[in-house]
Amino acid sequence: MAPSTTRRLAAALLVWLAVVPGTAAASPAGGGPDTPDGPLTTADHVLPALERAARPLRTAEPTGPAVDLGPFGRAVGDAVLVGIGEAAHGSHDFVTFRHRALRYLVERKGFRSFVLEANWSAGARLDHYLLTGRGDPARIMSEEFQNAYLLLHSQEYLDMIRWMRAYNVAHPDDPLRFAGNDNGYAGPELYDRVVDHVRRAHPDLLPAVTELYRGLRPTVPVGAWIRAATTAPLGERRARAERTGRALALLRARAAAGTDDDHAWAVQHATAIDQVARMYAFDLADPGSVPAAMAYRDTVMADNTLWWHRRTGHRLVLGGHNSHLYTSTSTPTLPLTQGQVLRQRLGDGYLAVALSFGFGAVHATEQGLQNPVDEDVRRYTVEPPAPGSVEHTLDQVSHPNWYLDLRTAPPAARAWLDIPRPKREIGTDFPPPGDQVALLRSADLVVHLREIGPSRRLDRDPGTPADPLPALQEAARPLLTVEPTGPYDDLDPLGTTVADARLVGIGQAVHGGHDFLAFQHRTFGYLLERKGFRSFVLEAPWSTGLRLDDHLLTGRGDPARIMSEELQDAYLLTHTRDVLDLVR
Structure with a gap:
């Protein structure tokens, strides 16, 4: 295999779905312009069925009345976990729709947590801000959302976090919570929390845990740490994983001292540290390791999400790329998705919402780029979808923005959506690979936006004072x-x-x-x-x-x-x- 291909496969582990598609098939099963299930069937049978079942969406912005989301709420039903995807990481509209849906589910359905495709340590810091008001969310995001996570560093996410904090100020006895479920980085605060717990509850373990963690606690910015982790010798990476695993085993073997809550959180923080080390212990230079590494990553994200659900008892919204939230995959390099694990463990308690779009623009990096920095982010125009694609048909529905419960769609629509067809799934880089998605097998609902715009990038300078006006406007x-x-x-x-x-x-x-x-x-x-x-x-x-x-x-x-x-x-x-x- 060519070196460039090998590098891209390795990058797939670290750059969110930049290479690895969501639910691709080896070859199209239908949907081409000359096939019986192509445009003729769409025009004659599928489009009228979609038109009848589609529910208009008033806006993707998180403001104004939510009457149009009533059918969405009924579709959610008793689900305890709602995964709301995105067809591009660097889009304004997908994030704002998720924000709008979160508000609705918080206010109308009793949801109380948001889990994001971000590192556990980033989530811990933002959760602390939501609960206490201490810290600056703009600074936290600037420090945490780097390298593979740099597209999270946007005004849209900051607006959502500030709304969550405003909600908590108004509801101090029933606060919203925030978690990250990914395993690309474990920040120093996780090591500190584990060691502090050991010092208080299990002082006899302190020398061993301190020695096992020696030299592992990050001392450089997130982006630099990830860059170093991806280039370190394989033997060194595996030795780190062996040490974090031993520290975790020591903690798990001890009964809780003090409150069960303290011990449970310490074990989970140690678990997150170990998950990161084990991710980098895969041989990133070997394309044959990619499927196992990607399956491990998605299993970790599901495990962390489920732990949060069990620990808090919350109904929660899960945010991430479509490809991670889908409940089905036929991609050799992504043999198991987070959505599949959640469906296996929760059944109908997990609801997968796929996002789709017609045309517009996104922020992304150059195809195949590893360890990106802010200067690598560009605005890319996305042309209207090609005939035969999923989006080409969805975009013909008369509503500019709409959603559909795939489980109750008319038979003609369900039959058409049950066949893998081309669908754009844009990760961190652009252009995206050629994906094939059978929406009916992969999601429970689909939300289609005719036009999307790029996310609003934030200034990385941590010394820039946070502008309070957006937060005031959101909370007023x-x-x-x-x-x-x-x-x-x-x-x-x-x-x-x-x-x-x-x-x-x-x-x-x-x-x-x-x-x-x-x-x-x-x-x-x-x-x-x-x-x-x-x-x-x-x-x-x-x-x-x-x-x-x-x-x-x-x-x-x-x-x-x-x-x-x-x-x-x-x-x-x-x-x-x-x-x-x-x-x-």
Whole structure:
């Protein structure tokens, strides 16, 4: 085999599906322009069936009403894990659709975790930010999403993470969580967490674990570490895996000390360290090792995802490339997908959602490039799909953006989708290899977007202050008015935040502002009608409150006179029509 081919096969282990296709077949089983199941069948039978069953998608952006996602929610049903794919890593629209679906599933279906095709250590850092607010997500992403993961370093993912944090601020007792399930890199924080646990719970193991991990804890940036790991001698890589395996075995052999939770997390962090070492212990220069290495990688991603599901008890959204999430594969170099493992272990509890598109542009690197850096990323135009391809037919449905439950599609559509046909699956590099996908066997739902755009790349400079405006825009909830009138539906998010609170303080930036007092009045009206509040306490003398309370209970006295007599001197700015309206 030519050296360049060997290098590309090795790169497939590290550059997300840059080479290895998702569900390719050795030869097309149909769909060519002159075959009976080609365009004639599409025009006469398949397209009308697709047209009837397709559900229009209002937008791929994560904003606005979600009524159009109602059928999507019904298709999800009782699934505990929903894998939402992408037909290109460097696309804006696939990530924003996943963000939109995540919001819907969180708010309407009780999902509470998001798992991404990223390293376990990256997920651990972002999860800590979501739970505590400590750290800068832009900086974490800049430091973690490098080399094979550089296309994750985008505004779209940052927006999603900031929305998740805003949700947690509003729901501190029911937070969203974030995990990475991949095994390309294990950051220093994982080593630190394992060693700290051993020091506290199993101090007799500390010398052995410290020695086994000596020299393995990364001390250079992610990109440089991955580059060094891929070029280190095979014997050295296998020796690392032997050491991480021994450390893991020592920890697993010990019963939990302290809380079971502490021990379980420490074992999982040690497992992630070992998974990375074992990935690089494959002979990356031997094309014959690629199928086993890819099967190992996808099994690891499934194992980590399932561990997270079991540990948290959460229903979760899984984000990754279509090729990893498909439930079927006929690719020799990808003999087992994450989706297959999840389907085997969860059955219908796993739902696979494939993404497709007509044309547009993506960010990617040059074909076959190993160890990419930011300067290697280019904008590539993707032309409309060729006749005979899956997308060529899907793109003829009249809706610009739509989705379809393949399990309940009309027979004509199911028969056509059950045949492997060309489908673009763009990984990190471009152009993509020629893939063949039988969608009916590979996914439960398909989402088709007519046009996609490239992701919005972020500045890598970690010293650049994070711009708070996008996060504020994502978290802000519009007010219909500050005036004390109905309807109150725009205040429902405030009611959700109030939850079971017994006392709500509503401030003023200035004492003499009409709008602040009017908003206090409106909010009190909402809380009275929707949340059962029954008292209002004002920054005023106690005697004023006693007299006004007597008026409210008995009707005796004139509130205007009471306010005139009571609200003087330091309280004169409270002697306003706005407060009188509230009292009345």
